[in-house]
Each structure stands twice: as structure tokens, then as C-alpha cells.
Amino acid sequence: MSDKKKRRSPRVSGEESDRPKVNPRRVAFDAVSAVTADNAYANLVLPRMLAETDNSGRDAALATELTYGTLRSLGTLEAILAAASGRDVRQLQQDLVDALCLGAYQLLYMRVPPHAAVATTVSLVKAAVSPRVSGLANAVLRKVAAKDLEEWTTELATGDRLHDLSLRYAHPQWISAEFEAVVGPDELPPALAADNVAPPVHLCAKPGRITKGDLSRETRGGVHGQWSPYAVYLPSGDPGRVKAVATGLAHVQDEGSQLVAVQLAEAPLEGSDESWVDLCAGPGGKTGLLGAIAAQREARIDAVEIQSHRAELVSKAARGLPVTVHTGDGRTFGEAGSADRVLVDAPCSGLGALRRRPEARWRKQRSDIDDLVPLQRELLASGLRLARPGGIVAYVTCSPVIAETEEVVGSVLKAGGAELVRPEWLTKRVPGSERGDFAQLWPHRHGTDAMFLALLRKTGNR
Numbered sequence: 413m414s415d416k417k418k419r420r421s422p423r424v425s426g427e428e429s430d431r432p433k434v435n436p437r438r439v440a441f442d443a444v445s446a447v448t449a450d451n452a453y454a455n456l457v458l459p460r461m462l463a464e465t466d467n468s469g470r471d472a473a474l475a476t477e478l479t480y481g482t483l484r485s486l487g488t489l490e491a492i493l494a495a496a497s498g499r500d501v502r503q504l505q506q507d508l509v510d511a512l513c514l515g516a517y518q519l520l521y522m523r524v525p526p527h528a529a530v531a532t533t534v535s536l537v538k539a540a541v542s543p544r545v546s547g548l549a550n551a552v553l554r555k556v557a558a559k560d561l562e563e564w565t566t567e568l569a570t571g572d573r574l575h576d577l578s579l580r581y582a583h584p585q586w587i588s589a590e591f592e593a594v595v596g597p598d599e600l601p602p603a604l605a606a607d608n609v610a611p612p613v614h615l616c617a618k619p620g621r622i623t624k625g626d627l628s629r630e631t632r633g634g635v636h637g638q639w640s641p642y643a644v645y646l647p648s649g650d651p652g653r654v655k656a657v658a659t660g661l662a663h664v665q666d667e668g669s670q671l672v673a674v675q676l677a678e679a680p681l682e683g684s685d686e687s688w689v690d691l692c693a694g695p696g697g698k699t700g701l702l703g704a705i706a707a708q709r710e711a712r713i714d715a716v717e718i719q720s721h722r723a724e725l726v727s728k729a730a731r732g733l734p735v736t737v738h739t740g741d742g743r744t745f746g747e748a749g750s751a752d753r754v755l756v757d758a759p760c761s762g763l764g765a766l767r768r769r770p771e772a773r774w775r776k777q778r779s780d781i782d783d784l785v786p787l788q789r790e791l792l793a794s795g796l797r798l799a800r801p802g803g804i805v806a807y808v809t810c811s812p813v814i815a816e817t818e819e820v821v822g823s824v825l826k827a828g829g830a831e832l833v834r835p836e837w838l839t840k841r842v843p844g845s846e847r848g849d850f851a852q853l854w855p856h857r858h859g860t861d862a863m864f865l866a867l868l869r870k871t872g873n874r
């Protein structure tokens with residue numbers, strides 16, 4: 413993404429409120445601008461803009477495809493625009509770059525006829541950027557339109573495999589390198605491609621509250637998930653409108669997140685099994701599922717979250733379940749040796765969920781991971797401190813990156829007092845999920861987020 417230059421806020425209300433309807437391309441432009449100029453999150457800002465501008469049905473679908481697709485592909489679009497314009501796009505004003513990226517996305521990734529993509533983008537530039545640069549926009553987009561995506565990526569290829577794949581599949585090269593270190597070179601292209609496909613909504617039927625069958629009937633056409641005993645795939649529509657979701661009997665949760673939570677509950681354990689801890693609980697997806705399982709087993713959960721607004725979300729997710737929510741630091745929480753099962757769902761880079769957050773890949777940097785690793789180690793060490801001898805700790809990340817996963821676990825194990833347990837409930841259920849002694853799910857293999865799980869048993873005092 414090019415350098416962000418501050419400028420006016422997106423115009424979806426106020427000055428446009430007297431207009432009967434805002435064009436979906438303009439909505440997409442405003443959403444992309446809010447992301448590039450104001451660091452907004454597309455999945456938060458776009459639904460609000462669509463509602464405020466009365467866009468629904470096909471118009472909303474077009475605005476969504478334009479916004480999410482453009483944001484996902486930003487690095488590749490900017491590289492192509494740089495070649496077509498003969499200049500570094502960072503020299504151009506940001507709102508012009510946003511409009512050009514939207515136009516280039518329609519030319520290269522959608523079936524919009526070239527004359528329509530160019531004409532509508534030039535009109536957008538005139539209205540939303542400045543009539544002075546509409547000629548430049550027209551000239552650049554005509555050059556972009558002269559080749560298709562395959563021809564552009566071939567022309568811009570350098571022969572460096574990782575660079576060329578990153579360009580083709582629109583990922584920063586450092587992320588491709590991190591994925592390749594786990595899946596290897598042959599599986600890298602499908603792993604990258606899967607991040608460019610919007611995921612379906614997965615629901616979790618809380619055990620003891622509603623069955624999968626009843627939930628799928630309520631969703632009218634929802635099908636049972638492939639892996640999790642509680643997953644239902646929502647065919648379409650707003651999950652908030654499903655009655656079971658609105659009443660808390662079910663919740664939205666990626667199937668991979670369900671699997672790692674259930675694996676903690678399914679790990680063999682000798683002795684007492686009544687005191688569970690969820691050490692990084694917000695916003696409460698896994699607490700909700702584990703809380704429902706705990707209720708069936710007469711166990712109870714202490715759920716810890718450092719941010720108070722996220723702790724409130726956990727309380728909401730756990731309503732009616734045997735869960736006590738604490739706002740506090742998981743590194744210092746609780747009494748050593750008191751817990752039978754502990755979940756450490758650590759804050760991480762989130763590189764396993766890039767398909768859900770269109771702009772995320774361009775915002776993250778490798779140094780973010782270096783900043784997270786010490787906290788991840790401390791939280792895992794704290795989880796082991798809380799576990800009683802023989803107790804089980806699940807270390808989970810929504811990232812496959814080696815530094816956040818194997819290396820964190822390896823360094824904490826070095827301190828002694830714990831051993832690895834193979835997550836067999838999960839790996840037997842889900843082919844292709846074994847990663848040495850750990851479990852690793854992938855969007856391209858399993859249709860889930862790329863969740864990592866390590867199971868540890870406390871063997872002595874720490």
C-alpha cells in the first residue's frame with residue numbers, strides 16, 4: 413500500500429444525504445478511502461456505508477466485491493499501475509490512487525467491459541477527486557486495459573519465484589515466505605490463492621443448547637460442517653437474523669476455532685476436571701463453546717481478558733453459562749496449580765485469517781511478530797503455571813508462522829515441567845491437520861482459518 417496521505421473523510425452521509433441513492437462504485441471508493449487514509453477496517457466501515465446509502469441486493473454485492481477485492485489486491489494493483497503510469501504511485505495523491513485501483517480491479521479481476529470500467533472510474537475521479545486529474549486517470553487505465561492480469565504479472569515477473577507468486581496472488585513477499593516455511597513450495601500457490609476467496613459464514617451450535625440439525629433447519633439450507641461436531645455453514649444472509657444466533661443458542665465462529673477449542677475439552681485427563689481457564693478470552697467465541705461443554709460436564713470457566721470492552725463481549729457470549737469473566741492480565745491472573753484445563757488463545761499476527769480481513773495483509777509487518785512473541789511466551793508460561801500437575805494447556809494461534817507457534821512452544825518447554833501431547837482427537841478427525849506433534853488447519857486444505865494448536869501437559873511444578 414502506498415504511503416497514506418491525509419485528506420477529507422469519506423462522504424457517505426451529510427453532503428450526500430439529500431441524494432436519493434449513492435452509486436455502489438462511489439460507496440466502494442469511500443470505503444477504500446476510509447481504509448487507506450483513515451486506517452479503517454473494511455468489514456466494519458462498508459456495512460455501515462451500505463446501510464447509510466440504501467444500497468442492498470445487487471448494488472451492495474457490487475460495492476462489496478469492489479471494496480474487498482480492491483483492498484485484497486492492493487499491492488499487485490499498485491505495481492501494475494506503476495508500470496502503466498511510468499511512475500511510483502506513492503507520488504500520486506492517495507484518493508487518485510484509490511480510484512485507479514478500483515478501476516484496475518474491475519479491468520483485471522472482474523468481467524466489467526473495459527470501456528465501462530474506464531468510463532465509470534474517470535467519472536468517479538472527476539466527481540470525487542478532481543476534474544484536473546481525470547485525463548491522467550483515463551490515460552493510465554487505458555494502458556492497464558491493454559493487457560489482462562496474466563499478461564501483466566508475466567511482464568512484471570522478475571524470475572524470483574517468491575516475488576512472482578506474491579505478485580500473482582497479491583501477498584506481501586514476507587508473508588509468502590512465512591507460509592512457504594510451513595507448507596513448502598508446492599503448496600504455496602493454493603495457500604495464497606485461498607486467502608483471496610471470501611469465506612462462508614460458519615455457525616457453532618452450542619452443545620446442550622441447540623442441535624446441528626435444528627440449527628441448519630433454522631438457517632433454511634445451512635449444511636452441517638465437515639469437521640466440527642457443532643458447525644453449520646450458513647448458505648447466505650445475515651447471521652444476526654438467524655433466531656438461534658440472536659438468542660445465543662448458536663454463534664458465528666470459524667470451524668477451525670471450534671475444533672481447537674473442542675480439542676482442549678477432548679484431551680485425555682486423569683483426576684479432577686472441573687476448573688477451566690480461558691486466558692485470552694475476548695471477544696468470547698471459544699469461551700461460548702467451551703462454556704457450553706463445561707455446563708454439560710459440571711465444570712466452570714474463569715475467562716480472562718485484558719481489554720475491558722472485549723471482556724464485556726465475553727460476558728455477553730457466555731451469558732447463561734458457567735463462566736466468570738475477569739478483566740485483567742493473563743500473565744499474572746489466578747492461583748498457580750489450580751486449573752485442570754487452560755486455553756491460551758494468544759494474541760497473534762492473525763496471518764491465518766487474511767481471507768476475512770481484506771486490507772490486513774498490507775498493514776502488517778514482520779516486526780509485528782517480533783513484538784508479539786515475548787507476550788505469547790509469557791502467556792503460555794502463565795497457562796502452565798495455572799495448570800495443576802497433570803493438567804492440560806492448549807496453546808492456540810490464528811497464525812501458522814513458525815516464530816509464533818513452534819518456536820514459542822519450544823522455548824517455553826525448555827523451562828521444563830511440561831510435555832507435548834498429540835492432539836489426536838483433532839488430527840484423526842481432520843486429515844492433513846498434523847504438523848509434527850501439533851495440529852495445523854489451513855483454508856486451502858480444510859476451508860477453515862489457519863489455526864495452530866499445541867497441547868501440553870504439566871508434568872511437575874513450574
Ligand SMILES: C[S@@+](CC[C@H](N)C(=O)[O-])C[C@H]1O[C@@H](n2cnc3c(N)ncnc32)[C@H](O)[C@@H]1O
Pocket residue numbers: 669691692693694695696697698699716717718719722740741742743757758759760
Ligand atoms: C486471539 S484473541 C482471543 C480470541 C478468543 N479466544 C475468541 O475465541 O473469541 C486474543 C485476546 O487476548 C487478549 N489479550 C492480549 N494480551 C492479554 C493479556 N496479557 N492477558 C489477557 N488477555 C490478553 C486480546 O485483547 C484479545 O482479545
